Amino acid sequence: MAVSDMGLKDIINYEFSYMFRRNPKTALVLLGLPFLYTLLFGFVYSANSVKNIPTLIYDQDHTVVSSALIQAITDSDRYKIVAEVNTQEAMEDYLYTNDAIAALVIPPNFARDIKLGKSSQVMITINSANLMFSNSILGSISEIVQTFSTGTGQKSLEGLSQMPSQALSNAAPIRLAIRVLHNPTLSYSNFMLAGMGANGLQLAIMIAICFILTREYTNISHLKDTWAPIILMGKLLPYWICAMISFVVYLTINVVFFDSPFRGDMGSLLLIGSAFTFAIINVGAFYSALAPNQIFAVQLPMLYIMPSYLFCGYSWPLLAMNDFSRGFAAIMPITYAADVIRDILLAGYSPVLFANTAILFAFGGVLFCLSCIIFFLRRRKILKRLSLEMTS
């Protein structure tokens, strides 16, 4: 386009044609990356929880009672019995080679001690180098052993001529009734996918948008007379539209293919989605306005974006962070979005939806103004240099 005074519509058209025709990689990244991320991670976490943990049995008792306890563990889908060994060394060996992650040891005289009314101990050894295993085991093993113990205690009290129901109450006078809200199966994909998709989306936006102004600095003549905010608006709007499409697509895959619950309403999701993409697009534009060249424009965001997912409180909660980390989290747009998106999906609402939406729009708005000023100043400098070259 040879016109030097381009209107808003011209710039929008120009940007769309750049995205889809002149450099289709841009549209591909923006629309494809969040889609691909969700698909990939959906498959990774499709098992929902860590099951079939290789478990080893070292039963020194070999009685009906010990077999019953082993059966209780075998019946849980968390554990997969890989071997039964007969010596301490063999057990250590399995654990050492990682062929087993957990080992259950039943001591000799296990059944006899119970019958004699002595306390008996079973031991679980867990290799907890990877916390996923230990969390899964800790969440299930005490329940299994407790149930078994209560049942055994009940029988033992019946031996003291108590009635069965009374014996049970005596053996377990207080019961724990747990209700896990919003994600009762403790599904890992419900927990992780929405945030990883949001992370993919912010990455895609960054990659797609980081040259948006940088590439104009080398060839500024066609934009020399247009008001800076109009240029930025026209350039950013197409990305915002595509980012929103990408947002809807990734969440749809999440819900349709990977059975994520969707308890909230579409309006809330679109609201937080639009605020989030708006903020990220303006972060990208800001970097692009600042960066001295294209390589910087793409490598700078990396420093900012890569740690943000782990800092945003989505997995490691804000309440466990120190002040430094909390401060760092506070300047990341994804902090205000990822948790809200998950809450809307799983719980159906988010108490901070409107507050966070406002923060994100304000954040993006401030960056937009800064980008306009920087672009305006740099353009003036470049044009002055060009006119000097022309006259000399």
Add this chain to the structure above:
Amino acid sequence: MNLWQIIKREFRQMFVQDPKRVVYLFGASAIYILLFGLLYGTHVVNAVPTVVYDEDQTTLSRSLLQNFADSERYKMVAYVTSQEEMEEYLHSKQALVAINIPNTFSHNAKLGLSTPVLVKINGTNLIITNTALSAAQEIIQAFSNNMGSHLLQTTGQMPQQALHKVAPVSLELRVLHNATLSYLDFFVLGLAMAALQQGILLSVSASMIYEYQNMHELQNVSTFTVLAGKLLPYWLCGTIAFVMALTISSLAFHIPFNGDFASLLALGTIFSFTITAFASLLAAYCRTEVTFTQFSLAYAVPGFVFSGYTWPQYSMDIISTVISYTFPITYVADTVRALMVSGHAPALHKNILILLIMGVILLTISTLVYINKRKHPTISAEKTALSQS
């Protein structure tokens, strides 16, 4: 130019002409360790905000609640007097856990009737849920056993015997290698390895892409000398960065350093080699540094997630498992953690061998591509010019 001169030329480029390469190489993993060392500095999630709705208000209910308050896992944020208030705290996320003790609690417990305590946990963030869940189980179980043994003592049993009757089987847990379940020990090493990988990828590619764009500079030097002279400095620096990362994690953040240094060094050397080879091959196809950076950005997160470092390969489906096996970091991250934290890694030798084979294959292909591009310099120059325009 001979090999030594090329190596010197490369070091000059790395440190003087294009210093961002050395920053990536050494800085990426160091910054990641510092950042995430600070992030996970609290090791475990404590002080989960908890609301209490005690309908019973008796000595017994208060003593149970005291057990919860004494546990550092929970932080009592409010004691409420109605169901609605409790729900409101949960709804507004001012509390993530609610403990509700029914009004017949003490009465039933004393009569020997089984009585429930309701614990509601917000399940959206599994890290919090897991913490609250296992702590609640432990507290209630201990309290219940204690209560049961008291009940039996009233029937004339001796205290010790009574306890054995109500809790005939007790559970002893032995958590190996990371006994406090510290997130810092669990997570940070793998993140550092992912960052190191990115650092090597970016710096090697910057170097190789420069070479592909300026092939005339070294056209009289043999292929072997060029590649060896260019890649050796990165291999060496990558290995140093690896050692540096582990040293920082151990000195600054007290991550256990239980493994022997030789095994770690061997693994680090081979990892650095494989990633260097990988980068030199990718660089041949990514004509510009910008394209390469975009690729490496998109690769970083899946590279880490698929490595089996957090979500174990046992629990992956077949597609994910296959993808996982093609990523070099799969053979490193988990092994480094095992060596550091538990002192031994059963798969060490196997993994070193796999990485070595991967590296040799990648380097061979990369060399062939380089030779091919040398034979047809015009094509690659045109392509570069095209992509730069």
